[in-house]
Amino acid sequence: MKTKFTFIFFSFFFLICSLISSQTTLQIINPQSWGNYSPAIDEAQIIIKPEGIFSKVELTLSVYTTSNVNSNTQLEIVLNFALPEGSIVTDLWLWCGEEISKGILLDTWTASTIYESIVKRRRDPAILYKRNSLMYELRVYPLIPPQNRKFKIEYLVPNNWYENSVEIPLPVQILNTSIKPINKLDIAVYAKDEFSNPELKTLNQNFIDAEDNGEYSSSYKYVRLITPTKLPSSLSISFPNPMHNGLYLKKFSLANEGFYQLVMFPGKSLIKLESKKV
Secondary structure (H helix, E strand, C coil): CCCCCCCCCCEEEECCCCCCCCEEEEECEEEEECCCCCEEEEEEEEEEEEEEEEEEEEEEEEECCCCCCCCCCEEEEEEEEECCCCCCCEEEEECEEEEEEEEECCCHHHHHHHHHHHHHHHCCEEEECCCCCCCEEEEEEEECCCCCCEEEEEEEEEEEEEECCEECCHHHHHCCCCCCCCEEEEEEEEECCECCCEEEEECEEECCEEECCCCCCCCEEEEECCCCCCCCCCCCCEEEEECCCCCEEEEEECCCCEEEEEEEEEHCCCCCCCCCCC
């Protein structure tokens, strides 16, 4: 008989007035008792698609515990993490066996009440809080050793614009919470149009075309790291700056509507200022 899983995702975009630590942590706990179990990330995947002044990032993690735990124990994954200022979480996905469920957006009180009631009944929920402008808290239940739990966080992050490059920060702080090296880490980038030549200089790794890889379409380039050690505290994907005369203007169309994005370096813009003695 096939077991049916229920998954609910709740994301709360509100500001808590108390001070919250910006430290990124990954814990595995037992919600029915005390205890903290050694958390590790088995596999991780980062997929990046530049979209003008923002980039869409999909972070997929497969989490497990290295502790010796009774196979009947139902544990809870707790991930506290920060995103760069201006980032926007757009989706959460949870794998329930071979099925994938997408989250829904609810108010804080309703979502917390449903999540706690589901945990007590020992079914399959996940909950994502926005704790302040930078910090988030994700909870996934249950994790039943020795199995993994797999989930994906989608968010938009502002690109960092420099004179010669555009850089997209990677969520390495989250990856570095694993107490063991990650068995496999993929970093894939949608490389088309003005963002077609990605670089990952810090790790001295070159992107390769994804034409022969069944996981990504030919529009992507990727790097695969097998059992990587601790990553640098700061790591970005870099592209050549696509500005012309200090100006970047992009229009995105959706049906009969659209919106514009503008980035400008005033000192190199089309408006030239000439000094004049008066």
